[in-house]
Amino acid sequence: MIILNVDQTKQWMVEIHQRMDEHKEQLTSLDQAIGDGDHGTNMVRGFQEVVHKTEDTDYENVADVLKSAAMTLTAKVGGASGPLYGTAFLQMAMSLQGKDVTDKAFIEAMDAATEGIQSRGKAEFGDKTMYDVWFQVASFLHSEPYETWRDMLEVCQAMIEDTREMVAKRGRASYLKERSKGHIDPGSMSSFYIFEALVAVLDLEG
Ligand SMILES: Nc1ncnc2c1ncn2[C@@H]1O[C@H](COP(=O)(O)OP(=O)(O)O)[C@@H](O)[C@H]1O
């Protein structure tokens, strides 16, 4: 069963942008607490550029939409999150190249994205970064049948809450050492909006 086509992938980008825009202040204040306060702006600007780029372009397949998004994020977002999300979408694209996007193919693509974030940012699980939620969600998708796509949002939310008591080991928040405790990781929160937008566009009914 194909769960994502070209139009849905373009719509995914629109839905991500909407969510980043709606939650811009939240992402900004999370990043003000343990970073430099630019995460909301980075996400809104980055995904606005992605929507500009993808909305009026004709793509042959899902992988090409994702590649376009990846290149835009890497080029247009100044913060660490741009190249990290750029790598995630690029690896997803590579993994889906030449395939129909079935649930199995997409779960593999989520793995590829997660590994991409890890190899680009060098974070380990528990370092209080977006890698924590990508790893947790990708592992969950492997262990559960595809009917549970929606449950991945709950898994993600629980992991976001777990980042609160972690000490940051990567990114700007790591400069704060112990003082990074008590706040959730901004990139984990923005990752949630990416997954929430995905669930909104996936064809789960068949
Ligand atoms: N090395 C890394 N590996 C994985 N994720 C990282 C790394 N460094 C930063 N991040 C993620 O990026 C988020 C910060 O993004 P952003 O504020 O846009 O960039 P910057 O930190 O450059 O200001 C963090 O909350 C964290 O989730």
Ligand SMILES: [Mg+2]
């Ligand atoms: Mg920042």
